[in-house]
Amino acid sequence: MSNINDSVLRMEHITMQFGGVVAINDLSLEVRRGEIVALIGPNGAGKTTAFNCITGVYEPTNGVVYFQGKPIALNHPQGKMIRQYAGSEADRYKMLKPIVHTPDRITHMGIARTFQNIRLFSSQTAFENVLIGTHLRRTSNVFTATFRLNAREEKRNREKAEELLEIVGLKDEMNEKATSLPYGKQRRLEIARALATDPSLLLLDEPAAGMNPQETDELGSFIVDIKNRFKLTVFMIEHHMNLVMDISDRIYVLDFGKQIAEGTPEEIQKNPVVIAAYLGVDEE
Amino acid sequence: MKKKNNIGSYITLGVVILIYAAVFIAEQTIPSTSMLFTVLKKGATYALVAVSMNLLNGFTGIFSLGQAGFMLIGAYIYGIFTIPVSMRGQVYQYFDGGLVQFTLPIIIAMILGGLAAAFFAFLIGLPVLRLKSDYLAIATLGFAEIVRAIFQWNGLGPVTNGSNMLRSFPNFNDFNITDAQGNVTVYLSTLIPFIMSGICILIIVLLINSSYGRAFKAIRDDEVAAEAMGINLAHHKRLAFCISSFFAGVSGAMLAMYQTTVQAKSFTSAMTYEILLIVVIGGIGSVTGSVLSSFLFVACSEWWLRFLDEQQMIGDFQVPLLRNGFRLVVFSVIIMIVVLFFRRGIMGDRELWNLNFTGRRKNKGDGK
Numbered sequence: 001m002s003n004i005n006d007s008v009l010r011m012e013h014i015t016m017q018f019g020g021v022v023a024i025n026d027l028s029l030e031v032r033r034g035e036i037v038a039l040i041g042p043n044g045a046g047k048t049t050a051f052n053c054i055t056g057v058y059e060p061t062n063g064v065v066y067f068q069g070k071p072i073a074l075n076h077p078q079g080k081m082i083r084q085y086a087g088s089e090a091d092r093y094k095m096l097k098p099i100v101h102t103p104d105r106i107t108h109m110g111i112a113r114t115f116q117n118i119r120l121f122s123s124q125t126a127f128e129n130v131l132i133g134t135h136l137r138r139t140s141n142v143f144t145a146t147f148r149l150n151a152r153e154e155k156r157n158r159e160k161a162e163e164l165l166e167i168v169g170l171k172d173e174m175n176e177k178a179t180s181l182p183y184g185k186q187r188r189l190e191i192a193r194a195l196a197t198d199p200s201l202l203l204l205d206e207p208a209a210g211m212n213p214q215e216t217d218e219l220g221s222f223i224v225d226i227k228n229r230f231k232l233t234v235f236m237i238e239h240h241m242n243l244v245m246d247i248s249d250r251i252y253v254l255d256f257g258k259q260i261a262e263g264t265p266e267e268i269q270k271n272p273v274v275i276a277a278y279l280g281v282d283e284e
Numbered sequence: 285m286k287k288k289n290n291i292g293s294y295i296t297l298g299v300v301i302l303i304y305a306a307v308f309i310a311e312q313t314i315p316s317t318s319m320l321f322t323v324l325k326k327g328a329t330y331a332l333v334a335v336s337m338n339l340l341n342g343f344t345g346i347f348s349l350g351q352a353g354f355m356l357i358g359a360y361i362y363g364i365f366t367i368p369v370s371m372r373g374q375v376y377q378y379f380d381g382g383l384v385q386f387t388l389p390i391i392i393a394m395i396l397g398g399l400a401a402a403f404f405a406f407l408i409g410l411p412v413l414r415l416k417s418d419y420l421a422i423a424t425l426g427f428a429e430i431v432r433a434i435f436q437w438n439g440l441g442p443v444t445n446g447s448n449m450l451r452s453f454p455n456f457n458d459f460n461i462t463d464a465q466g467n468v469t470v471y472l473s474t475l476i477p478f479i480m481s482g483i484c485i486l487i488i489v490l491l492i493n494s495s496y497g498r499a500f501k502a503i504r505d506d507e508v509a510a511e512a513m514g515i516n517l518a519h520h521k522r523l524a525f526c527i528s529s530f531f532a533g534v535s536g537a538m539l540a541m542y543q544t545t546v547q548a549k550s551f552t553s554a555m556t557y558e559i560l561l562i563v564v565i566g567g568i569g570s571v572t573g574s575v576l577s578s579f580l581f582v583a584c585s586e587w588w589l590r591f592l593d594e595q596q597m598i599g600d601f602q603v604p605l606l607r608n609g610f611r612l613v614v615f616s617v618i619i620m621i622v623v624l625f626f627r628r629g630i631m632g633d634r635e636l637w638n639l640n641f642t643g644r645r646k647n648k649g650d651g652k
Binding site for chain 1 (some may be wrong): 487509514517569
């Protein structure tokens with residue numbers, strides 16, 4: 001049982017099937033406290049789908065997701081899907097009651113995420129974007145908030161948002177519109193916004209997408225830095241191999257929805273299956 | 285940044301106080317039959333309902349067209365509970381004086397009207413708020429029409445007076461202070477609606493700038509991201525819908541006071557369009573814009589553009605085209621011009637308290 005205390009996120013036999021298309025097939029993985037784990041794989045391998053299963057955007061077709069030992073998503077093929085189901089372990093969870101949570105519940109539990117294509121609140125300033133992240137830990141209701149009876153909480157949230165912006169290096173741009181910031185800074189702002197929800201697990205979906213090598217290097221040390229500072233566990237999808245190899249403790253490799261390898265960066269670099277998957281795709 | 289906002293707030297406060305003082309003085313000096321007061325009273329009423337609609341359409345991104353329905357509920361609740369008992373026999377002449385045989389204080393009846401509207405909003409919000417954009421608009425529009433039909437139904441006559449009008453309840457003129465002979469000593473019939481809708485709009489502005497208001501704006505900007513930030517979409521949308529309907533109900537009660545009578549058939553979808561128009565002209569997402577444009581709109585439709593409906597002579601020359609109904613043609617043209625060339629409306633999404641008074645462009649601060 002000591003293993004459960006250590007495990008922050010565990011996916012068990014997760015299958016995600018859309019109609020006849022199996023996006024993820026029987027994916028099992030584990031992220032332990034304090035780790036940085038990367039999920040890599042060629043385009044269309046199902047990495048973002050895996051994230052969406054964890055964060056409640058999708059209900060997995062089959063399998064269980066545990067967060068800190070508790071199941072946060074559980075499902076088995078139902079209805080039409082019973083006949084259509086093309087994944088494995090079809091009957092494993094048949095007797096269990098499905099567990100479904102909306103994304104906001106998942107965030108409440110302590111899983112925050114960023115998006116592959118940046119999704120900032122476009123009409124609002126950088127500061128307000130971060131401030132919105134503090135909304136879910138509110139103790140005020142709509143009346144106390146409207147009539148400013150929550151002034152102390154509001155002040156604390158504003159200070160927290162300012163502090164987070166300082167940590168990600170956006171203090172000077174805090175009153176600028178979020179979408180007018182340069183790309184790299186928008187990525188950092190998204191991370192700051194996610195941190196404002198007080199997560200214990202941070203999911204980063206391609207945090208370095210569209211960054212140049214120098215920015216990518218900076219991002220790597222930044223991720224390690226915030227991980228240590230906020231005692232986080234980080235699970236990320238990334239294509240920049242330098243970044244992945246530099247900072248991750250362990251790597252999972254997906255290809256066509258199936259996990260093809262798992263291990264430390266050194267092991268993955270030498271793994272012939274991984275090399276074949278990547279080079280095979282390249283040659284096509 | 286904080287300091288700048290404070291300056292804006294003080295200037296806004298000053299402007300508001302000046303306007304209130306001007307209204308008060310004008311009321312004492314200008315004859316009360318002047319068109320000006322009609323415009324101001326109706327404008328204040330429309331300002332409130334426009335701001336409440338903006339809270340939904342502009343700040344939460346829920347495109348709802350049920351405003352007339354909620355106003356109707358507020359107006360009826362107000363009317364039903366404030367008609368003096370002695371007058372009920374006359375008003376409910378076809379229904380034996382009606383079922384309700386007591387009266388409530390004006391403020392209580394107004395709040396009750398708002399609460400009833402919010403309650404109905406909660407009920408129809410359960411199924412309807414799952415819909416998106418156009419579908420939601422159609423569903424809420426349908427709701428407003430159903431409400432109108434129900435309130436005209438004779439079966440409910442003992443309460444709603446069927447398709448007959450409700451009247452004799454306290455109206456704006458009853459706020460004037462009179463001496464023993466019935467002569468007015470202090471005119472308050474315009475100031476009171478200003479104060480009513482001012483308080484309500486202030487509450488909405490406070491809400492918009494609170495943590496919940498930020499959550500509403502987050503939902504408008506990006507639902508997926510808002511949900512990922514832990515904002516419960518269903519809960520917050522319902523909240524915005526109910527609050528908006530509450531204030532629509534209150535403004536319905538004010539409209540009843542302005543009109544001095546209430547009849548369900550006047551709360552048509554055309555009324556919702558008028559309000560939508562005010563919101564669009566004022567700027568979607570700007571409270572200041574909605575307030576400004578509601579006074580402009582009412583002034584144009586009731587007063588300034590009236591001459592277009594009558595034959596006008598310049599010397600011996602009779603101006604062509606001017607005849608009954610031409611005002612509406614001009615109005616439609618203005619709307620098309622606004623939609624084509626000034627899509628962001630008068631204020632865009634800026635507010636009076638965020639405007640840059642130093643003359644330099646600045647990045648927007650708090651509260652949007």
